[in-house]
Amino acid sequence: MRSLTRAEARERSSLVTVMSYAAELDLDRGAEVFGSRGTIHFACASPGADSWVDLRAREIESITLNGVRLDPATVVGGRLPLPGLEEDNELIVVATMAYSHDGQGLHRATDPADGQDYVYGHLFLDAAPSVFVCFDQPDLKAPYDLRVRTPHDWTVIGNGAATRTGPGEWALATTKPLATYFVTVCAGPYVSVRDEHDGIPLGLHARASLRGPLERHAAEMFQITKRSFDYFHGLFAIRYPFGEYHQVFVPEFNAGAMENPGCVTIRDQYLFRGAATRDELLGRANTIAHEMSHMWFGDLVTMRWWDDLWLNESFAEYMSHRCLVAATDYTDAWVDSSIVRKVWGYGAERSPSTHPVAGVDALDAQSALQNFDGISYAKGAAVLRQLIAYVGDGPFITGVRAYLAEHSYGNGTLAEFLGAIEAASGVDLEAWAAGWLLTAGRDTISVDLDEHNGVIGSAVVIRQTPAQHPADRPHAFDVAGYTDGAEGRGPP
Ligand SMILES: [Zn+2]
Incomplete structure (x- = not known):
C-alpha cells in the first residue's frame, strides 16, 4: 500500500473540493467484517481531469461515479482511479471492510471479562480508507453524515450526536467540516455517565465491565472537563464548535488518546481499577486537557500537511499544562512538565537521531511518524x-486567536502560525525560528558570578551552543538567586 506523498496531496487538493461525505456502516455482520456504503459529493476545478480516491476494502460490491459503473478491478494499491471528472461529482462505493485488531481503522475487541465485543474507529494517520471511501488527506475537509447499524443491545457514539432511530439503527448528526482522520464511531454495549456544562452535553463511556471505575472517577473527570472548557473558551475566544463532547475509554488503544472532534477516544487503562496516585490522576487530567485543546488547534484548524504534526502536539502539550495550572487543582503541572515530560525531550535530543523541532520534510504521510518523539511533544x-x-x-494569545479565527474549518501551516504571532507582536521571528525550530541541539546556560568579599559584583550568563548544531538562539529568561541562609547582597 503506497503512502500518499505531499506532492500528490497538493495536486489533488488543487483539483478536488469535497462538499460532503455520507457513510452507512453495517456493524451487524459478525466479528470479521462490516458493510460500508460511502457517498462523496465533490467538485472538480478542471472538468475532464482524472483523479483518484482512497479505498481499502476486503471486497467491493459496486462503484458508481456520476451514474456510471466502474470496474472494482481498477482499484490497485488502495487507490480507485476516477476518470473524466465533471464539475460536480457523485461517487458511491458499496464495499465490505475488515475490522482491525491493531488499533488502526475500525478496531474490534472482545472484553475477556464478559465476552462482549466493542468497536471504535481510530483513523489517524491514514486508516480512513479502511472504513469508508474518501480523499484521505488533512486538507480536504467536509461535513459527514453517518448512519450505523448494530446489534440491538449496542450503543453508538460518534462525532455528531447519535440518535437511535430504530432497533439497532442509529443516525449521527451532520458534523462540521472534518479532516478524514478525525472521523470515529464507537459502538458496543458501552456504559455511560452523562452530564452537561455551559450548554455542552457531556458523556463518559467505557465497556460494561468497567462500570465501577467509570462511575467512581466520573466526578473528577467531569470537573477537569468543565474547567478546561471554561478556560479554553476564555483563552481562544471561540466557542467549542463541535456540539456534544464525549470521552470514550476504549480497549486495546495503541496511543494515549485521540482528539476526534466531539468524540475523544482514550485508552481505558486511564480508568484506574484500584487506588490511583495523584501523579496518575494528573496524567489523566493532562490528557483530558490536551485532547480538548486540540478541538481548536488541530480540529477546527488542521495542519495542511503532516510535516506540521509536531506543532499540533507541541501546542497541545503546552496548552494542557497551562490549563491545568490556571484552571484546576493541579497547579504544579509545570513541575510534571519539567521533570517528567522534558526529560523525554532531552533524551531524544541527546541521541544520534536528534532532529530539529520543525522543518523535517514529511515527503509522504507515513514518514511523518519517523521523527515523532519527545522532541515533537516536549x-x-x-x-x-x-x-x-x-x-x-x-501578543502570543492575540496571535493564536487570530490564527484560529482566520483558518476555522480549514487548514494552516507553521508559516501562517508564526505570521500571526509576528503580526500580533511586531517581532520578526525569522531568526528566532531558524535557531529554535530549524536547528537541532540545545544550548547550555550557566551563570558566572563575579564575587569579592561576599559581595556579588555582577552575574554573567554564559551560553554554550553545541558545535555540531551551530545556532544563534535568542533567550529570554529570568535569573533568580538564593543563599545558604546568609543574607545575600547583590550589586549596589
Ligand atoms: Zn495530541
Missing part, C-alpha cells in the same frame, strides 16, 4: 514557552 512545548517569553504572553 521540546516543542518548551520552545513555545520560550516563544511566549520572547514576544510576551498577550
Whole structure:
C-alpha cells in the first residue's frame, strides 16, 4: 500500500473540493467484517481531469461515479482511479471492510471479562480508507453524515450526536467540516455517565465491565472537563464548535488518546481499577486537557500537511499544562512538565537521531511518524514557552486567536502560525525560528558570578551552543538567586 506523498496531496487538493461525505456502516455482520456504503459529493476545478480516491476494502460490491459503473478491478494499491471528472461529482462505493485488531481503522475487541465485543474507529494517520471511501488527506475537509447499524443491545457514539432511530439503527448528526482522520464511531454495549456544562452535553463511556471505575472517577473527570472548557473558551475566544463532547475509554488503544472532534477516544487503562496516585490522576487530567485543546488547534484548524504534526502536539502539550495550572487543582503541572515530560525531550535530543523541532520534510504521510518523539511533544512545548517569553504572553494569545479565527474549518501551516504571532507582536521571528525550530541541539546556560568579599559584583550568563548544531538562539529568561541562609547582597 503506497503512502500518499505531499506532492500528490497538493495536486489533488488543487483539483478536488469535497462538499460532503455520507457513510452507512453495517456493524451487524459478525466479528470479521462490516458493510460500508460511502457517498462523496465533490467538485472538480478542471472538468475532464482524472483523479483518484482512497479505498481499502476486503471486497467491493459496486462503484458508481456520476451514474456510471466502474470496474472494482481498477482499484490497485488502495487507490480507485476516477476518470473524466465533471464539475460536480457523485461517487458511491458499496464495499465490505475488515475490522482491525491493531488499533488502526475500525478496531474490534472482545472484553475477556464478559465476552462482549466493542468497536471504535481510530483513523489517524491514514486508516480512513479502511472504513469508508474518501480523499484521505488533512486538507480536504467536509461535513459527514453517518448512519450505523448494530446489534440491538449496542450503543453508538460518534462525532455528531447519535440518535437511535430504530432497533439497532442509529443516525449521527451532520458534523462540521472534518479532516478524514478525525472521523470515529464507537459502538458496543458501552456504559455511560452523562452530564452537561455551559450548554455542552457531556458523556463518559467505557465497556460494561468497567462500570465501577467509570462511575467512581466520573466526578473528577467531569470537573477537569468543565474547567478546561471554561478556560479554553476564555483563552481562544471561540466557542467549542463541535456540539456534544464525549470521552470514550476504549480497549486495546495503541496511543494515549485521540482528539476526534466531539468524540475523544482514550485508552481505558486511564480508568484506574484500584487506588490511583495523584501523579496518575494528573496524567489523566493532562490528557483530558490536551485532547480538548486540540478541538481548536488541530480540529477546527488542521495542519495542511503532516510535516506540521509536531506543532499540533507541541501546542497541545503546552496548552494542557497551562490549563491545568490556571484552571484546576493541579497547579504544579509545570513541575510534571519539567521533570517528567522534558526529560523525554532531552533524551531524544541527546541521541544520534536528534532532529530539529520543525522543518523535517514529511515527503509522504507515513514518514511523518519517523521523527515523532519527545522532541515533537516536549521540546516543542518548551520552545513555545520560550516563544511566549520572547514576544510576551498577550501578543502570543492575540496571535493564536487570530490564527484560529482566520483558518476555522480549514487548514494552516507553521508559516501562517508564526505570521500571526509576528503580526500580533511586531517581532520578526525569522531568526528566532531558524535557531529554535530549524536547528537541532540545545544550548547550555550557566551563570558566572563575579564575587569579592561576599559581595556579588555582577552575574554573567554564559551560553554554550553545541558545535555540531551551530545556532544563534535568542533567550529570554529570568535569573533568580538564593543563599545558604546568609543574607545575600547583590550589586549596589
Ligand atoms: Zn495530541
